[in-house]
Amino acid sequence: QVQLQESGPGLVKPSETLSLICTVSGGSISYYYWTWIRQPAGEGLEWIGRISTSGTTDYNPSLESRVTISADMSKNQFSLKLNSVTAADTAVYFCARGTSGWHYLDLWGQGSLVTVSP
Amino acid sequence: DIVMTQSPDSLAVSLGERATINCKSSQSVLYSSNNKNYLTWYQQKPGQPPKVLIYWASTRESGVPDRFSGSGSGTDFTLTISSLQAEDVAVYYCQQFYSTPSTFGQGTKLEIK
Numbered sequence: 001q002v003q004l005q006e007s008g009p010g011l012v013k014p015s016e017t018l019s020l021i022c023t024v025s026g027g028s029i030s031y032y033y034w035t036w037i038r039q040p041a042g043e044g045l046e047w048i049g050r051i052s053t054s055g056t057t058d059y060n061p062s063l064e065s066r067v068t069i070s071a072d073m074s075k076n077q078f079s080l081k082l083n084s085v086t087a088a089d090t091a092v093y094f095c096a097r098g099t100s101g102w103h104y105l106d107l108w109g110q111g112s113l114v115t116v117s118p
Numbered sequence: 119d120i121v122m123t124q125s126p127d128s129l130a131v132s133l134g135e136r137a138t139i140n141c142k143s144s145q146s147v148l149y150s151s152n153n154k155n156y157l158t159w160y161q162q163k164p165g166q167p168p169k170v171l172i173y174w175a176s177t178r179e180s181g182v183p184d185r186f187s188g189s190g191s192g193t194d195f196t197l198t199i200s201s202l203q204a205e206d207v208a209v210y211y212c213q214q215f216y217s218t219p220s221t222f223g224q225g226t227k228l229e230i231k
Contacts, residue, residue: 044211044222044223044224044225045168045211045213045222045225046222047213047219047220047221047222049219050218050220058218058219059219060219061119061219062219094167096167102156102215103154103156103158103173103174103215104158104170104173104179104213104215105158105160105168105170105213106170106179108167108168108169109167110166110167111167
């Protein structure tokens, strides 16, 4: 079955760039939307953005100036880059698959905790 | 952005009793072209990612127990657990897919009374 797994540094310094990769195993990255969501400890969920398999991206306007989501079809991976991070970006970052009709997120990774600290 | 507001923030229900969680959107999430509400409900347990329960406001995801049901249209939606089980203790979120950015409600924490 299809599984998603986030990977990347767990600690990032303020003002630097947070980089995460989501590896999709057991299935193709085609025909879906690939999404990043984050959740600060003890708080709710925030949608960061998505990429379609045609390469079209949509970002949360609150983060748009700092975010880039890209995909590598040959590696069955998609990635998140968030630059100029501050402590407010400390959160668990989830990657997830959106249905082709974009009506729900049907598969999620387990999440990756990223802490922003000197 | 569409603002999603859930009520209550927390809820304590006795085992076997009914639990009801509400979600209100700041604008309609009903697509007139297909008459579907782009509203999804998730359950999140500690240390786990969210799990989809209901999509299109009332369609139960495969494998989800039938004690979970969703209703509503336009801007007002409800998630109902007909007979609360111990394993239903979790935080529940609604999410709209009508427009980007997709937005979540703030969550409702469900506990056993």
